[in-house]
Amino acid sequence: MERRIIFYLQCACGSRGSIVEFCAAPAGAMDRQHSRFLLRGLSQGGEYCGENEVFARLKPACQKCGQTMGPASIVGVSELGQTAVIAPRAHRAIHDAYVQR
Numbered sequence: 001m002e003r004r005i006i007f008y009l010q011c012a013c014g015s016r017g018s019i020v021e022f023c024a025a026p027a028g029a030m031d032r033q034h035s036r037f038l039l040r041g042l043s044q045g046g047e048y049c050g051e052n053e054v055f056a057r058l059k060p061a062c063q064k065c066g067q068t069m070g071p072a073s074i075v076g077v078s079e080l081g082q083t084a085v086i087a088p089r090a091h092r093a094i095h096d097a098y099v100q101r
């Protein structure tokens with residue numbers, strides 16, 4: 001079954017949005033080749049050009065102020081049906097598995 005992973009992003013202005021990943025790879029595997037992504041509450045006009053493949057592909061930006069959102073904007077990660085929202089600083093290892101900076 002397809003996994004659904006949600007990345008919660010917060011802009012410096014306080015506005016929030018999320019990236020939803022529909023991942024065909026089994027749990028534990030981070031193969032994003034067949035993943036589909038959906039932006040919620042974010043626009044696609046960002047200018048991110050770093051190493052994170054997800055952000056480089058989606059180029060998310062704040063819908064309110066237009067600021068580019070990068071991996072540093074992630075404030076939480078959760079996987080539907082698996083876990084509650086994970087605070088990145090409290091669960092470094094899990095966070096790093098999802099987020100390649």
Ligand SMILES: [Zn+2]
Nearest residue numbers: 011013062065
């Ligand atoms: Zn903003």
